[in-house]
Every structure is written in structure tokens, then in C-alpha cells.
Amino acid sequence: MMKRMFAGSTLLAALLVMAGCSLAPTYEKPDTSAPTAFKELAPAWKDGSWKTAQPSEEMTRGEWWTIFNDAALNALEQQALDANQDLKAATARVGEARALNQSARAGMFPNIDAGVGATRQKTSAASLGLPSGTNVAPQTLYRAQVGFSYEVDLFGRVASTVDAAKADTQRSEALFRSVQLALQADVAANYFALRELDAEAEVLTQAVDLREQAWQLMQVRFKEGAIGELDLSRAEAELETARSEAMTVSRLRAVSEHSLAVLLGKSPAEFSMAPNPLQPVSLRIPPGLPSSLLERRPDIAAAERAMAATNARVGVAKSAFFPSLTLTGSMGAESSSFGDLFKAGTRTFLLGPLAGTALSLPLFDGGQRKGELARVRAQYEEDVAKYRQHVLTAFREVEDNLSELRILEQQTAVQAKAGQASSKASHLAQLQYDEGAVTYLEVIDAERSALQTRRAAVQLQGSQAAATVNLVRALGGGWDGSTL
Structure with missing residues (x-):
């Protein structure tokens, strides 16, 4: 008997020593072929006007849009x-992930519960060693007890589950930052798009005014017989075309204003923005080294944390092939009378098999x-x-946006020359027409051509702002220092 108890104790001690051994593979980030430099980076941009990781102390970290120096933005x-609802939903998902992480961590601690109740039972005569046919009276037992159970983490199942939940939480937080960044960029892009349309409207308003003046002058000259009806009709057609284009804008x-309102968490009826024509945005943003991109992009961070969570779950799946050890027991009081339940002599305890343990070894599950x-x-x-x-x-x-900004900078200069030439051509055409x-x-x-x-030029300014x-x-x- 003593030998069996010693052997059982030795086995239990060995299992306890093995507790916490994780079966999850050693996690390492996969290699990625990051280039040494961005292909489309113009040499003149290497000393740009925006420094990426040096905000002033009074500036909230992450407020990158302040580089535009625009109070309205x-x-x-x-x-x-x-107020954005998508951001609130992302915040709620972070809270959900943190709650799941808390639930997973609970597996590292024992479960303890307490209860009070009564049972009505009849014991057989044979179990009490009495002669067959002896009548044993039924009895009511009242119990008050505290029970506990604890899974010994033999092969790291609990630890791997906690690691997976922690990585899931970090992934959710990274996805929140990704939603936040997308929202910030969408607000800025919609804002500049709105201002670009204001600039186009200003150009078209001026065109309508000039063509209306020209049409009125043509009416006078037509009445005087200086021109024919064809020229008058052409002038009127150009006026109405300009008005139509202004209506399109x-x-x-x-x-665009309605879209911006929704991003702000408002209905379109609650939001309006006064016209404010766009001014050129000529910021040069140094992108840094390509390798730093892997640390700064929240969507990449989220994808990396998803890998870490799945890697931990490999350990959980492996641990299912090995024994699990659960310690269980209860203690309290038991009496045939509720009034005597808490008196001396009513104490009782119960331990599970194998001296308070339940060792389970999987044998066959059909390949599950x-x-x-x-x-x-x-x-x-x-x-x-x-x-x-x-x-x-x-x-x-x-690379797409670097090339776009680089080419847009050159295209803007070329377009400016085209604008000067077309304005001059329009002026000369008017003089020559007046001279016949x-x-x-x-x-x-x-x-x-001058209007186009x-x-x-205005549309290129909008494209530059959007590409920035x-x-x-x-x-x-x-930079990224925002917290929830």
C-alpha cells in the first residue's frame, strides 16, 4: 500500500514539475525583403520640411495633420x-478583446465556489454491511461547503491560451489605430477635396462673369449691326456652358460636404462649411527608411500580432495530445438537521481521485x-x-504617392507655364477680334483653353494635397503615441 502511494506521489510530483512547459513553437517574425531605399524618392526631398518623430511637448502625439497649419482642418x-461611429465601433472591439484576454487569464487561477443545500437520500443496507432485507430509513442531509478546482498547466495549454488572447488584444489595438489613421486621412482628404472644388467654383464664377459681360457687349454690337447673329449665339452658348460647369462643381x-459630415459623426443637415478656395500645398515629407515602415504602419502591426496569436494556438492544439491534470476538492459542514449544520462535529471534506487530482489522458477521438x-x-x-x-x-x-508627388511637382510647374501662355493667347485673340x-x-x-x-492648375493643387x-x-x- 505504501509503495503504491509513493509511486502515485512520485508521478504527481513529476507532473507538477512539468507544469508550464509550453508546446507552442518559438515565435519569430518572418523575414521580409525590405529595400534599402524608396525607389521614387526625389533627391531634393531628403531634407524635407516635416520631421517625423519630434513633436513639441504641448502637441498631442499623433496629430500629423497639424503640419498643414490649418485651423479649420x-x-x-x-x-x-x-464623434465618428466607425471609430467608436473600433473602440468597442478593443474593449471586447481586452475582456476576452481577462477571461483567458482567469484560467491561471483556481475556481472557488460556495453553496448551501439539502439532499434526501436512502442508503442501501448492503453498503452499510447490514443483512439483506434490513430496512434503512431515508434521511435528509443539509450541507454547506466550499469547492475548488484548478487545472495544472502541464503542457502550457493555459499559458498558450493566455498568450493568444494577449496577442489578439494587441492586434485589436493596432486595428483601432489603423481605423483611426484611416479616419484622420479621410477627413483631411475630403477637406482638401472640398476646398479644391471651392477653387474650381471661384474660377468658373470669374469665367461666368467675364462671359456674361462679353455676351452683353455682343448684344449691344449686334443691335448696332457690328456683328452677326452667329457670334451672338456663340457668346450665349459659352456663357450657358460656363454656368452649367459651375453647377456641376x-x-x-x-x-463632398455630405461625406465630410458623416465622417464627423453628423447628419448632412447638421453640417456646412463656408467656401474657402484651396491654396497650394507644397510640403515635402521625408519617408525615412523602408525598414521603419514595418514599425509605423498599424495594419502591419495588426497582421504581425495575428501571426503571434495563431502561433500560440498551435501550442494549445499540441497540448490536447497530452494528459491534463485537474485538482478538485470541497470542504464544509454536513448535518441531518439544518440547525446543527454549523456546530462542532459536522465538518466534512471531499477530494477527487488520486489524492485530489483528476488525470485525464486522451486515447482516441477519431482524428479530431x-x-x-x-x-x-x-x-x-x-x-x-x-x-x-x-x-x-x-x-x-x-512608392505610388512618392512618385505622384514628385511628378505633380514637375507637372504643376509645366501647367503654370501653360496657364500663362493660354491667358496671353486669350488676350491677344480678343484684341485681334476687336480689330477684325x-x-x-x-x-x-x-x-x-485658358479656362481649361x-x-x-486648380485640380493639380487638389491632387498634390490628396497625395500628401x-x-x-x-x-x-x-508618429504614434496615441492611447485608448
């Missing part, structure tokens, strides 16, 4: 952070555990592929 960004502006392990391993490989794809996409987005050297059709063509070049915002977004924001 600053106010809109704050409104969006306070007005329609687009209304839609093997299938679960294969599934988790395949999911890990999927997460690795997704992570690498996120990295490649991030590099592409940065050219027809009014040539004046219309010159004016139309002015609108194209998109580059900041592709880089992961200015």
Missing part, C-alpha cells in the same frame, strides 16, 4: 475623433485533435502570407 479632425461640392492541429498550422501559414502581403502593399502605397483680324470662334477657342488650363495626405497615411501617420 484641426477642428474637423478633433470633431471626427470625438456646385453639385460635387454638396456631395490531429485535424485541429493541422487547421491551426495552416492558419498560421495563411497569416504569414497575409503579413508579407501587407508589407508589400505598404511599400507599393508609399480673327473670327469670334478663335476668341472662344482661346478663352476655352486654370481649372487643370495619402503619403502620410501610407507611412503610418506622423
Whole structure:
């Protein structure tokens, strides 16, 4: 008997020593082929006007939009952070992940419960060693007891579950920052789009005014017989065309304003913004080294944490092939009378098998555990592929916006020359028409070309502003110190 107890105690001691041994594979971030420098970075931009990680002490970290030095944009960004519904949903998802993490950590501690109750039972004569046929009276027992159970983490199942939940929480927090950055960028992009439309509206308003004056002058000259009806009709057609184009811009502006209102967490009826034509945005943003992009992009951080969580779940799936050890027991008081329940002599205790342990060894499950392990391993490989794809996409987005800004800078200079030339051509055409050297059709063509070049210049300014915002977004924001 003593030998069996010694052997059982030795086995229990050995299992306890093994407690906490994790079966999860050693986690390492997969290698990514990060280039040494961005291909599309113009040499002149290497000493840009924006420094990425040196905000002033009074500035809230993460407020990258302040580089535009626009008070209206600053106010809109704050409104969006306070009221946007997508951001609130992301915040709730972070709270959910943190709660799940707390639930997983509870597995590291014993479960203790207490209860009071009564049972009615009849014991057999044989179990009491009495002769067959002896009548044993039924009895009522009252019990008050405290019970506990604790899973000894022999092969790291609990620890791996906690690691997975922790990584899931970190992933959720990174996804929150990704939603936050996307919201900030969308607000800035919509704001600059709205101002670009204001600038286009200003150009078209001036064009309408000039063409209305020209049409009125043509009416006078027509009445005097200086011109024919064809020139008068052409002047009227150009006037109405300009008015139509102005209405198109007005329609687009209304839609853009409605989109901005929703980003701010408001209905379109609650929001309006006074016209404010866009001024050129010529910031040069140094993107830093490509390797730093992997640390700054929240979506990449989220993809990496997803890998870590799945890696931990591989350990959980492996632990299912090995024994599990649960310690159980209860203690309290037991009496046939409720009034005597808490008196001396009513104390009782109960321990599970194997001196308070329940050792479970899986033998056969039809391949369920093997299938679960294969599934988790395949999911890990999927997460690795997704992570690498996120990295490649991030590099592409940065390169796209760098090339766009570099070419837009050159295109803006070329467009400015085209604008000067078209304005001069329009002026000369009008002078020559007044002298009778050219027809009014040539004046219309010159004016139309001048209007198109002015609108194209304004649209290029809008594209520059949008590309600047998109580059900041592709880089992961200015700096990241925001907390929930």
C-alpha cells in the first residue's frame, strides 16, 4: 500500500514539475525583403520640411495633420475623433478583446465556489454491511461547503491560451489605430477635396462673369449691326456652358460636404462649411527608411500580432495530445438537521481521485485533435502570407504617392507655364477680334483653353494635397503615441 502511494506521489510530483512547459513553437517574425531605399524618392526631398518623430511637448502625439497649419482642418479632425461611429465601433472591439484576454487569464487561477443545500437520500443496507432485507430509513442531509478546482498547466495549454488572447488584444489595438489613421486621412482628404472644388467654383464664377459681360457687349454690337447673329449665339452658348460647369462643381461640392459630415459623426443637415478656395500645398515629407515602415504602419502591426496569436494556438492544439491534470476538492459542514449544520462535529471534506487530482489522458477521438492541429498550422501559414502581403502593399502605397508627388511637382510647374501662355493667347485673340483680324470662334477657342488650363492648375493643387495626405497615411501617420 505504501509503495503504491509513493509511486502515485512520485508521478504527481513529476507532473507538477512539468507544469508550464509550453508546446507552442518559438515565435519569430518572418523575414521580409525590405529595400534599402524608396525607389521614387526625389533627391531634393531628403531634407524635407516635416520631421517625423519630434513633436513639441504641448502637441498631442499623433496629430500629423497639424503640419498643414490649418485651423479649420484641426477642428474637423478633433470633431471626427470625438464623434465618428466607425471609430467608436473600433473602440468597442478593443474593449471586447481586452475582456476576452481577462477571461483567458482567469484560467491561471483556481475556481472557488460556495453553496448551501439539502439532499434526501436512502442508503442501501448492503453498503452499510447490514443483512439483506434490513430496512434503512431515508434521511435528509443539509450541507454547506466550499469547492475548488484548478487545472495544472502541464503542457502550457493555459499559458498558450493566455498568450493568444494577449496577442489578439494587441492586434485589436493596432486595428483601432489603423481605423483611426484611416479616419484622420479621410477627413483631411475630403477637406482638401472640398476646398479644391471651392477653387474650381471661384474660377468658373470669374469665367461666368467675364462671359456674361462679353455676351452683353455682343448684344449691344449686334443691335448696332457690328456683328452677326452667329457670334451672338456663340457668346450665349459659352456663357450657358460656363454656368452649367459651375453647377456641376456646385453639385460635387454638396456631395463632398455630405461625406465630410458623416465622417464627423453628423447628419448632412447638421453640417456646412463656408467656401474657402484651396491654396497650394507644397510640403515635402521625408519617408525615412523602408525598414521603419514595418514599425509605423498599424495594419502591419495588426497582421504581425495575428501571426503571434495563431502561433500560440498551435501550442494549445499540441497540448490536447497530452494528459491534463485537474485538482478538485470541497470542504464544509454536513448535518441531518439544518440547525446543527454549523456546530462542532459536522465538518466534512471531499477530494477527487488520486489524492485530489483528476488525470485525464486522451486515447482516441477519431482524428479530431490531429485535424485541429493541422487547421491551426495552416492558419498560421495563411497569416504569414497575409503579413508579407501587407508589407508589400505598404511599400507599393508609399512608392505610388512618392512618385505622384514628385511628378505633380514637375507637372504643376509645366501647367503654370501653360496657364500663362493660354491667358496671353486669350488676350491677344480678343484684341485681334476687336480689330477684325480673327473670327469670334478663335476668341472662344482661346478663352476655352485658358479656362481649361486654370481649372487643370486648380485640380493639380487638389491632387498634390490628396497625395500628401495619402503619403502620410501610407507611412503610418506622423508618429504614434496615441492611447485608448
